[in-house]
Amino acid sequence: MTPLARIPRPTAMVxxxxxxxxxxxxxxxxxxxxxxxxxxxxxxxxxxxxEVAERYPERVINVGIxxxxxxxxxxxxxxTGMRPVVHTITPFLVERPFEQIKLDLNHQSAGAVLxxxxxxxxxxxxxxxxxxPGDVALLDTLPDWTVHVPGxxxxxxxxxxxxxxxxxxVYIRLSERGNAEALAEGPEFRTIRHGREGVVxxxxxxxxxxxxxxxxxDVTVLYAATVRPxxxxxxxxxxxxxxxxxxxxxxxxxxxxxxxxxxALSALPHRVxxxxxxxxxxxxxxxxxxQHEAAHGLGPTEIAASVRRFLGARSA
Amino acid sequence: MTxxxxxxxxxxxxxxxxxxxxxxxxxxxxxxAHSTLDVLWVLYDRVLSVTPQNTGDPxxxxxxxxxxxGPMAHYAVLAAKGFFDTDLLDGWGGxxxxxxxxxxRVLVPGVEIGSxxxxxxxxxxxxxxxxxxxxxYTRSRVVVLIGDAELEEGSNHEAIALAGRLGLDRLTTVVVxxxxxxxxxxxxxxxxxxxxxxxxxxxxxHDHDLLREALTDTRADQPLAVVxxxxxxxxxx
Numbered sequence: 001m002t003p004l005a006r007i008p009r010p011t012a013m014v015x016x017x018x019x020x021x022x023x024x025x026x027x028x029x030x031x032x033x034x035x036x037x038x039x040x041x042x043x044x045x046x047x048x049x050x051e052v053a054e055r056y057p058e059r060v061i062n063v064g065i066x067x068x069x070x071x072x073x074x075x076x077x078x079x080t081g082m083r084p085v086v087h088t089i090t091p092f093l094v095e096r097p098f099e100q101i102k103l104d105l106n107h108q109s110a111g112a113v114l115x116x117x118x119x120x121x122x123x124x125x126x127x128x129x130x131x132x133p134g135d136v137a138l139l140d141t142l143p144d145w146t147v148h149v150p151g152x153x154x155x156x157x158x159x160x161x162x163x164x165x166x167x168x169x170v171y172i173r174l175s176e177r178g179n180a181e182a183l184a185e186g187p188e189f190r191t192i193r194h195g196r197e198g199v200v201x202x203x204x205x206x207x208x209x210x211x212x213x214x215x216x217x218d219v220t221v222l223y224a225a226t227v228r229p230x231x232x233x234x235x236x237x238x239x240x241x242x243x244x245x246x247x248x249x250x251x252x253x254x255x256x257x258x259x260x261x262x263x264a265l266s267a268l269p270h271r272v273x274x275x276x277x278x279x280x281x282x283x284x285x286x287x288x289x290x291q292h293e294a295a296h297g298l299g300p301t302e303i304a305a306s307v308r309r310f311l312g313a314r315s316a
Numbered sequence: 317m318t319x320x321x322x323x324x325x326x327x328x329x330x331x332x333x334x335x336x337x338x339x340x341x342x343x344x345x346x347x348x349a350h351s352t353l354d355v356l357w358v359l360y361d362r363v364l365s366v367t368p369q370n371t372g373d374p375x376x377x378x379x380x381x382x383x384x385x386g387p388m389a390h391y392a393v394l395a396a397k398g399f400f401d402t403d404l405l406d407g408w409g410g411x412x413x414x415x416x417x418x419x420x421r422v423l424v425p426g427v428e429i430g431s432x433x434x435x436x437x438x439x440x441x442x443x444x445x446x447x448x449x450x451x452x453y454t455r456s457r458v459v460v461l462i463g464d465a466e467l468e469e470g471s472n473h474e475a476i477a478l479a480g481r482l483g484l485d486r487l488t489t490v491v492v493x494x495x496x497x498x499x500x501x502x503x504x505x506x507x508x509x510x511x512x513x514x515x516x517x518x519x520x521x522h523d524h525d526l527l528r529e530a531l532t533d534t535r536a537d538q539p540l541a542v543v544x545x546x547x548x549x550x551x552x553x
Contacts, residue, residue, distance in 0.1 A: 038450060058450040066474035069439045073478075076443020079428070081374055082450060084443075099433065100471075104440055107430045109422050 019174040020045070020117045022153040026160045027085060028052045031059060036083040037164055042070045044088040045117070071097040074112045075104030083113070083164055089123075090116040090132035090173070098138055105169060106142050112170075113163045119175035119205070120252050120277050121292040128284070133277035136227065137256045139171055146187075147228035148172045149204030149251065154182035155225055171228075175251065177205035177289060184225035189234040195219035198245035198311050199238045203227055203257070206249045209293065212300035217307060219247075227257055232264035244270035247307050249298070253277050273310040275303060327396040329357050335392040338405040339415075351494050351521065351546040352461060353389040358527040359459060359490075360393050368398045371426060375453045378444055380429045380460040382437020383492065384418040390427070391415055399426030435469025438462060438489060442475045445487040445539075457486050459531070464493040464505060464543075480513030483537040489514075490531070490542045492521060496549040509541035521546040 017025075024045065031037050031052055038059040039049060046053075046062045053060035059082075063069045067088065074084035086093065093116045094101065105112050120133035139145045146168065148159045156174065163170040183190055189201065192211070195218040202210035203224045214221055220242040222235065227250075239246060244265060250256055254276030261272050277296050285295065293299045297306060327335070332353060356379075360366070364377040381390050395402045400414075408415035414423035418432025429440055441460035448456045462472065479487050491505050501508060506516035517530035521544030530542045 035451075038447070058446070061446060063474070063478050066478060068435075068471040069442065069474035069478055072436060072439025072471065072475065073443035073446060076440040076445070077447040077450075078443075079440070080444055080447030080451065080453075082447045100436070100439070103430070103433055103436055107420075108440070 017153055018176060019150060019153045019156050019178070020176075021048075022156045023087070023115055023117075023160065023172075023174060024048045026157045030161065030164055031056050034083070034164060036081065038077050038082045038084050040070055040074050040077070040084050040086045042067050042088045042092065044092070067092045067097045068100055071100035071112075072104045075100070075108050075110045078105070078110035078112055079108060083111070083167075085113045085115060085164070087115045087117070089118040089130060090120075090135050091118075091130060094135040094138055094171075095132055101139070102142060106144065111167045113160070113172065114170070115160075115172045115174060117174045117176075119173060119177065121289055122176040124289055124292050125286045127286060128282060133252045135173065135252060136171075136250075137253045140228070140256060144169050145228055146170045146226070148226050150174065150184065150225050151179040151204040151207050151223070152182040152184075153178065155184040159184075159225075173204070173252075175205050177208075177251070179205060179208045183207070183223050187226040187229065187231065189222040189224045189231040189238070191220065191238060192223050193219075193221040194242070195221070196242055198243050198247065198307070199235070200247045200249060200307060201235065201261075203248075203250045206251050206298065209298060209300040209303055210249050213303035213307060217304075217311075219307070219311070230257060230260040230264070232260065235261065235264045236267075239265055239268070239270065244268050245311060246270065246272050247310060248272060248274045248276075249303060250274070250276040251298070254279055254296075271310070273306070275306060326398055327402075329361070331396055332357065332389075332392050335395055335402060335405060336388055338402070339388045339391060339408050350389065351549075352383070352386050352492050353392070354522045354524060355461065355490055355492060355527060355544050356389050356393045358524050359531065360397050362524070362528045363531045364457060364459060366426070368426065371399070374451070375448075375456050377457040378428050378441075378459070380431075380437045380441050380444070380458065381419060381427070382429070382431050382441075382460050383434070383463040383466055384431030384437075386463075387415075387417070387419045390419065391424075394424070394426045397426075400424065434463075434466040435471040438472045438475040441487060441489070442479050442482075442484065445479070445484045446482070448486065449484070454486070457488065457534075459488045459490060461490045461492060463496065464491055464501070465496040465498070467491060467501070467505065467508070468497060468499070476509060476512050476514070479539045480509075483513075484539045485534060485537050487539040488531065488534070488542065489539070490544055492544050492546060493518075494546045494549040505543045506541060509539075514539045514541045516541040516543065518543040518545060520544075
């Protein structure tokens with residue numbers, strides 16, 4: 001193992017301010033300086049925007065529990081030149097109004113910044129209705145989306161500000177889960193650790209269990225906080241300098257980015273192993289996020305075993 | 317019926333049948349196309365401030381055709397008003413034509429939204445009205461046209477309640493009523509809007525003077541609904 005960069009120490013330390021709180025604070029600050037910015041809510045988090053809603057009643061719009069209108073209104077705002085920031089819990093933002101996303105945003109050529117909270121299983125006691133592990137896969141059926149999966153609250157403000165200043169379609173997937181420190185530096189994948197036996201690509205909050213799982217393995221660890229566009233060149237370079245055996249670890253539906261890994265490595269013989277939220281069965285369980293992580297094979301122990309099996313199978 | 321006969325140099329209402337005839341090959345949608353023709357003409361000729369010259373002006377009035385399966389009348393009116401060359405009408409629906417059986421705002425000058433899937437125009441119109449209001453364009457009107465059967469889509473009812481409560485007085489919904497809703501609207505379509513705080517008129521959808529009167533009767537702090545009654549689906553043409 002040849003650690004070139006300082007290896008972040010995985011800890012279970014909870015950041016003092018959550019991604020969601022960071023999002024609210026950043027938006028509130030940016031509303032002051034950017035007259036184009038408008039926030040569209042469907043009750044969720046509206047209580048956190050009360051103060052700015054009083055200051056900017058025409059630019060902080062709570063449509064009530066109306067998720068089709070949530071996206072339709074955002075599309076209309078965008079058509080007039082505004083920059084809508086749309087926010088609610090993942091399933092109600094992406095799944096319920098999916099045709100509105102396809103038609104009221106993409107098809108109208110209207111931009112928007114969609115910011116979800118809850119990720120795949122952040123509110124496990126709430127059950128399946130509040131889980132949306134298919135969000136990124138769904139958006140992946142549409143062109144032109146930039147997708148950020150931050151792994152730490154301190155990564156969120158820069159992503160938001162970049163998205164606000166642009167015109168296109170941006171999805172930012174906030175989570176209650178997070179890494180020990182902020183590591184995202186831009187849209188490229190960042191090399192956290194160099195190794196020789198393979199490459200483990202950890203997306204967003206998956207870095208924490210991946211670092212714990214690979215502490216004793218001679219692998220390169222890449223960190224991705226932006227998955228669309230997909231840093232194919234970064235992955236290719238890592239595979240060439242380590243080995244073209246890639247483990248993709250995503251905090252949403254297993255294999256969501258496999259097609260892009262395949263495209264990135266198409267010029268060299270390679271193997272890909274994807275980890276993520278199970279596609280095989282609906283997990284009918286409540287409990288804690290850690291329990292769901294383990295059940296989907298995404299805890300440190302499960303990832304370590306899976307990576308060892310995959311790398312060990314190479315010579316078989 | 318009153319025919320509008322403004323003395324502009326361009327094509328007038330009387331030229332619309334000839335323009336419509338150039339749009340051949342979509343018989344199944346012809347009823348919808350013709351039921352909207354008079355409303356569209358009145359809007360573009362006598363109500364809205366939108367012309368080929370101001371399509372890039374953020375303060376322009378906007379017409380959103382939500383009932384996108386009847387675009388022939390819209391294309392004919394846009395061509396008559398000079399938004400695009402009338403020659404484009406001949407090849408509509410072809411691979412290279414910007415004019416599809418459902419309109420695409422990115423391809424057609426003067427088309428504000430792409431539509432075809434029902435129930436999208438009214439929520440988009442609410443957002444458009446909110447965007448104009450937030451930018452201080454308080455005189456710009458937003459008119460969206462839907463059908464009485466399209467009204468069945470739940471997304472409309474989210475938008476109707478929201479617009480009423482937000483008092484979007486520059487927003488107007490025209491419901492072209494050809495009685496094609498399978499389960500109907502007890503109490504009338506206008507009542508659906510009135511209950512949510514909208515001003516509403518129900519008028520003959522072919523009478524230009526009545527349409528103009530209804531479409532210009534906007535009220536402070538209230539959105540406006542105009543139900544334009546036309547012949548029952550299948551009964552005309």
